[in-house]
Amino acid sequence: xxxxxxxxxxxxxxxxxxxxxxxxxxxxxxxxxxxxxxxxxxxxxxxxxxxxxxxxxxxxxxxxxxxxxxxxxxxxxxxxxxxxxxxxxxxxxxxxxxxxxxxxxxxxxxxxxxxxxxxxxxxxxxxxxxxxxxxxxxxxxxxxxxxxxxxxxxxxxxxxxxxxxxxxxxxxxxxxxxxxxxxxxxxxxxxxxxxxxxxxxxxxxxxxxxxxxxxxxxxxxxxxxxxxxxxxxxxxxxxxxxxxxxxxxxxxxxxxxxxxxxxxxxxxxxxxxxxxxxxxxxxxxxxxxxxxxxxxxxxxxxxxxxxxxxxxxxxxxxxxxxxxxxxxxxxxxxxxxxxxxxxxxxxxxxxxxxxxxx
Amino acid sequence: xxxxxxxxxxxxxxxxxxxxxxxxxxxxxxxxxxxxxxxxxxxxxxxxxxxxxxxxxxxxxxxxxxxxxxxxxxxxxxxxxxxxxxxxxxxxxxxxxxxxxxxxxxxxxxxxxxxxxxxxxxxxxxxxxxxxxxxxxxxxxxxxxxxxxxxxxxxxxxxxxxxxxxxxxxxxxxxxxxxxxxxxxxxxxxxxxxxxxxxxxxxxxxxxxxxxxxxxxxxxxxxxxxxxxxxxxxxxxxxxxxxxxxxxxxxxxxxxxxxxxxxxxxxxxxxxxxxxxxxxxxxxxxxxxxxxxxxxxxxxxxxxxxxxxxxxxxxxxxxxxxxxxxxxxxxxxxxxxxxxxxxxxxxxxxxxx
Numbered sequence: 001x002x003x004x005x006x007x008x009x010x011x012x013x014x015x016x017x018x019x020x021x022x023x024x025x026x027x028x029x030x031x032x033x034x035x036x037x038x039x040x041x042x043x044x045x046x047x048x049x050x051x052x053x054x055x056x057x058x059x060x061x062x063x064x065x066x067x068x069x070x071x072x073x074x075x076x077x078x079x080x081x082x083x084x085x086x087x088x089x090x091x092x093x094x095x096x097x098x099x100x101x102x103x104x105x106x107x108x109x110x111x112x113x114x115x116x117x118x119x120x121x122x123x124x125x126x127x128x129x130x131x132x133x134x135x136x137x138x139x140x141x142x143x144x145x146x147x148x149x150x151x152x153x154x155x156x157x158x159x160x161x162x163x164x165x166x167x168x169x170x171x172x173x174x175x176x177x178x179x180x181x182x183x184x185x186x187x188x189x190x191x192x193x194x195x196x197x198x199x200x201x202x203x204x205x206x207x208x209x210x211x212x213x214x215x216x217x218x219x220x221x222x223x224x225x226x227x228x229x230x231x232x233x234x235x236x237x238x239x240x241x242x243x244x245x246x247x248x249x250x251x252x253x254x255x256x257x258x259x260x261x262x263x264x265x266x267x268x269x270x271x272x273x274x275x276x277x278x279x280x281x282x283x284x285x286x287x288x289x290x291x292x293x294x295x296x297x298x299x300x301x302x303x304x305x306x307x308x309x310x311x312x313x314x315x316x317x318x319x320x321x322x323x324x325x326x327x328x329x330x331x332x333x334x335x336x337x338x339x340x341x342x343x344x345x346x347x348x349x350x351x352x353x354x355x356x357x358x
Numbered sequence: 359x360x361x362x363x364x365x366x367x368x369x370x371x372x373x374x375x376x377x378x379x380x381x382x383x384x385x386x387x388x389x390x391x392x393x394x395x396x397x398x399x400x401x402x403x404x405x406x407x408x409x410x411x412x413x414x415x416x417x418x419x420x421x422x423x424x425x426x427x428x429x430x431x432x433x434x435x436x437x438x439x440x441x442x443x444x445x446x447x448x449x450x451x452x453x454x455x456x457x458x459x460x461x462x463x464x465x466x467x468x469x470x471x472x473x474x475x476x477x478x479x480x481x482x483x484x485x486x487x488x489x490x491x492x493x494x495x496x497x498x499x500x501x502x503x504x505x506x507x508x509x510x511x512x513x514x515x516x517x518x519x520x521x522x523x524x525x526x527x528x529x530x531x532x533x534x535x536x537x538x539x540x541x542x543x544x545x546x547x548x549x550x551x552x553x554x555x556x557x558x559x560x561x562x563x564x565x566x567x568x569x570x571x572x573x574x575x576x577x578x579x580x581x582x583x584x585x586x587x588x589x590x591x592x593x594x595x596x597x598x599x600x601x602x603x604x605x606x607x608x609x610x611x612x613x614x615x616x617x618x619x620x621x622x623x624x625x626x627x628x629x630x631x632x633x634x635x636x637x638x639x640x641x642x643x644x645x646x647x648x649x650x651x652x653x654x655x656x657x658x659x660x661x662x663x664x665x666x667x668x669x670x671x672x673x674x675x676x677x678x679x680x681x682x683x684x685x686x687x688x689x690x691x692x693x694x695x696x697x698x699x700x701x702x703x704x705x706x707x708x709x710x711x
Contacts, residue, residue: 027526034526036459062448063526065456072425073460092445093482095415103418106389107426126521127511129446158480168479173387173416 002058002074003330005065006032008040012332016237019329020252024294027063036065042077044331049081051338057115057324060086062124068100068112075108083108084187084324086115090140091128094147095158095170101184102174110178113185115207116141118195138194140164145186145202152176152183187231200226205322209296210234212283213314220319231322232315235290237302238327238336242285245302252290252328260293285311297326308337309344316349359655359684360409360427362386362417366393366689373687389418391426397689398431404696406434410468410682413439415477421453428461436461437540437682439468443493444481447500448511448523454537455527463531466538468560469494471548474622487623491547493517498539498555505529505536540584545625553579558680562630563587563657565641566672573677584680585673588648590660591694595643598660605686607651630654643669655684667702 004026007019014022026033048056058067071083085104087097104112118137119125125132132140143162150158151172158170176183188199189207196219199206206223210216210232220230239245280289282299285307290298301311312323327333364385401409411420424436438457440450457465471490472478478485485493496515503511504525511523529536541552542560552559559576563569563585573583592598622628630649638647640657643665648656659669670681685691 029526031526034528035530036456036527038460062452062524065459065527066449066453069422069425069453069456069460072422073429076426076429091449095481096419096444099415100419100422103389103422106418107391107422123522127523127525128448129518129520129523131519131521165482166484167482168484169476170480170482171415172480173384174389174418175387177388 001324001326001330002041002056002070003044004031004033005035005037006040007329008037008044008331009329010040010043014329016248016328016332017251020294023328024254027061031063034064036070036073038073038077041070041074044334045074045078045081047331047335049078051334052342053081053334053338055082055084055113055322055324057084058086060088060117061120062127068104071112072104072107075104075111078111079109080111082111082113084113084115084185086117088119088125088128088130089116089144090119090130090132090137090164094144094165095151095167095172097144098148098151098176099172099174102172102176105184106174106177110176110181113187115187115189116145116198116203117189118198134192135194138192138198142198142202145198149183149202189233196223199223199228203228205229205231207231207233207324210286210299210301210315212286213318215282216315216320217318224319229321230319231324232320233297233324233326235298235300235326235328236308236333236337236341237300238305238308238333238340239302240304242303242307245304246287249287249300249302250289254293305340305344308341309348312341312345313348359682359688360394360411360423361397361688363388363390364393365687366390366397368687370687384416386417389423389426391430394423394427395430397692398427398434400689401692402431402433404692405700406692406696408435408437408466408682410437411439413441413470414473415480421457424465425457425460428457428464431464432462433464435464435466437466437468439470441472441478441481441483442469442497443472443483443485443490443517447497447518448504448520448525450497451501451504452525452527455525455529458537459527459530463529463534466540468540468542469498469551469556470542471551473624487545488547491545491551495551495554498551502536502555507535542586543624543626544629548625552576553581556581558582558584560584560586560682562626562654563644563659563673565644566676569673569678570676577677582679583677584682585678586655586657586682586684588656588658588684588686589666589691589695589699590658590685591663591666591691591698592660593662595661595665598662599645602645602648602658602660605648605652624654627654630657663698663702666699667706670699670703671706 004023007022025031058070060067067085071085075083101112101114118141143164147160147165147167150160151170158167160167185204186202187205187207188195188203191208196206205228223230237245237249239248280287282288285301285303287300287302290300301308411423413420420438420440424438428436454465471494496517500511500513500518500520511520513520538557539555540558540560541548541556544561559581576583590598590602592601630646639645643659643661645658645660648658659666
């Protein structure tokens with residue numbers, strides 16, 4: 001997850017608490033987060049490449065810069081990293097959107113994927129000029145992506161007549177340019193039935209918040225059965241021991257226990273599902289104590305490097321193939337993850353491969 | 359004017375004059391960061407302030423090209439052409455503002471209401487010419503409300519509706535809180551839109567006599583005028599004419615191009631084609647002969663460096679403040695212009711001061 005503008009502290013003096021507070025305050029009008037921060041982002045992106053991270057998610061909201069343009073600028077200062085640009089379908093004509101995505105692909109060696117979000121809060125959508133209700137937004141997103149896919153697979157002109165979009169003799173000369181693909185990967189996020197259906201119909205990957213492997217297993221199986229991958233969003237806290245990780249994550253709780261930023265996303269099923277509950281432990285390493293205050297994507301996997309490696313392998317075993325991870329500060333936790341956890345996971349994968357093919 | 363993709367690598371004027379973006383496999387469809395970077399750095403060296411990036415379904419998206427080229431330059435400004443109506447105004451403002459923050463505010467907008475009905479339909483836009491202008495007017499009104507940052511944006515019009523709109527990323531530039539808006543077009547609707555919502559009216563060059571009253575009426579209302587033209591500068595007028603004539607295509611290509619142009623519903627193009635058919639030469643130095651083959655922006659000013667410098671000063675005298683210039687090849691002609699014409703114009707300006 002790309003940090004917000006101004007969030008990366010180039011001096012490395014920032015505490016986890018400060019980083020988390022910066023993120024929480026990033027929607028306030030006094031925050032520097034809405035301003036593009038090429039210095040901080042380039043620093044983060046280069047460390048991501050060194051840490052062995054494949055992709056980073058760039059989020060979309062009215063509180064931050066446009067993720068496609070940020071992908072373009074960051075793609076020019078990196079060579080391997082891929083950018084998953086979040087986008088709200090319905091705010092641009094699909095033809096225009098495809099022209100933009102294709103242009104970015106040609107400028108940065110095809111290192112762009114799309115995370116389609118049907119919407120977040122009614123209030124925010126209204127401010128963008130979008131007045132459809134939750135379920136209709138999914139119906140529209142389905143048409144939107146159908147038109148996009150027609151352009152990406154087009155041998156000839158695109159013609160489409162739906163409820164929300166109409167295109168006649170559509171033609172774009174600029175193709176999606178990547179070494180190995182003719183269209184970007186499409187991540188569809190959400191917890192509603194509508195989002196899962198959309199992911200199966202038009203996506204390449206279903207993106208959702210982490211839960212226990214047991215709970216996720218049937219959902220993952222269903223997604224895999226329709227040929228798409230599953231990616232989990234989570235935060236991690238890796239410390240030498242589980243106890244240390246727990247005290248570190250507990251220290252991120254707001255001083256005012258009534259604080260909640262969740263009202264910002266009233267129209268999201270993901271947010272409705274996860275904000276209440278008394279027992280914050282989903283299992284021994286999955287803690288949701290921050291979610292009631294900051295939202296479900298703050299659900300935290302915590303423990304020692306060994307415990308975390310074990311946990312990631314358990315998700316791999318049920319068929320999850322991708323993870324979008326946050327940490328506090330993002331750079332520090334990512335470097336730690338690259339140094340402590342990834343090598344253990346890769347080592348275990350090699351051992352398993354040997355067992356499978358002795 | 360930024361060259362098309364692949365154009366910089368082409369060697370001859372004839373070749374570049376035929377970078378037909380309309381061909382099935384044109385290099386113009388592909389981003390050409392290497393060529394563009396070379397052109398942009400030369401433009402900075404030549405003393406050019408801005409480059410125009412054109413928008414069509416045959417080319418990469420202008421906003422992203424401006425982002426990429428802006429990241430490798432330091433002074434040059436990008437006039438990004440965009441068709442209004444293909445995205446929500448809030449989304450558009452968010453992109454423009456983001457771009458401004460990434461390239462130190464070096465972005466201006468050239469808003470075009472549309473080009474051909476056929477192309478617009480491929481973008482999902484089924485409005486007719488006049489309605490497109492009405493929609494563009496609403497669109498720009500909303501954009502301006504976002505840029506002024508006086509609280510949440512509320513708007514309810516015929517084409518757009520926004521409720522409590524808010525964007526936290528501001529337009530960032532050393533000297534402006536919103537981009538300059540160039541409105542192009544020769545129709546009455548285009549002129550009205552430029553006066554109501556633009557900072558500059560962008561139109562094709564014509565003779566100073568014809569333009570003078572129009573320029574005055576815009577300047578009187580606080581809107582600048584920018585002319586689009588091509589330049590062919592050679593040691594003598596005769597050599598310039600010879601160079602221009604060598605760009606005339608053979609008949610087959612000419613027929614193809616003419617049929618593409620015939621599908622347009624642009625008033626600008628219709629007027630320019632009429633000029634080409636009727637007179638050819640608008641005055642001793644302004645030739646419409648290439649317009650039927652290369653489109654309206656191929657109206658060409660030609661002559662020696664001294665003659666051209668004099669002519670640019672004539673336009674300045676009637677109140678024109680900006681020019682968007684193309685040539686064949688663009689890079690070579692820009693270098694000639696920067697070396698031969700600009701110093702003469704600047705010297706004359708210093709003398710008059």
